[in-house]
Amino acid sequence: MEGKGPRDIKERTFEFALEVVRLCRKLNERPGVSRTLGKQLLRSGTSIGANIEEAQAGQSRADFINKYAIALKEARETIYWIRLLHESREYTDGKLTQIQREAEEITKIIGSIIVNAKKNLKSR
Secondary structure, eight states: OOSOOOOOHHHHHHHHHHHHHHHHHHHHTSOTHHHHHHHHHHHHHHHHHHHHHHHTTOSSHHHHHHHHHHHHHHHHHHHHHHHHHHHTTSOOOTHHHHHHHHHHHHHHHHHHHHHHHHHHHHTO
C-alpha cells in the first residue's frame, strides 16, 4: 500500500481490499468480538472497490456519481470499524494504523472525484 507513486483509484481500492481480506483472516482466527468486527470490516472494506468498479460502467454521469457516493459511504464505514478495532484493543498490530491511513486517503480521493464529477455534470 505504500511507497508507490500515484495509482488508479480502481487499483488502489483493490489493493486496499486485499489488505482488508488479510486482516480479516487474522481476525477470523480469534473468537468472539474480533471475529464479528472482522466480518463487518470485510463487508465494507471490500465494497469500496466493488462500487468503484461498478461506477466505471455507469449508465450515466449521475449513475457514476451515485456509485462513487456509495463507495464513499463504505469507506467511511470501514474507517469506523478500523477505529473500533483499534480503540477496543481487539487488534493491536501496527498494520491497523497503516490500513486506517489508507482508508482515510481513499475517502478523500473518492470525495474529490465526486465533487469534480458533480462540477462537470453542472457545466454541461
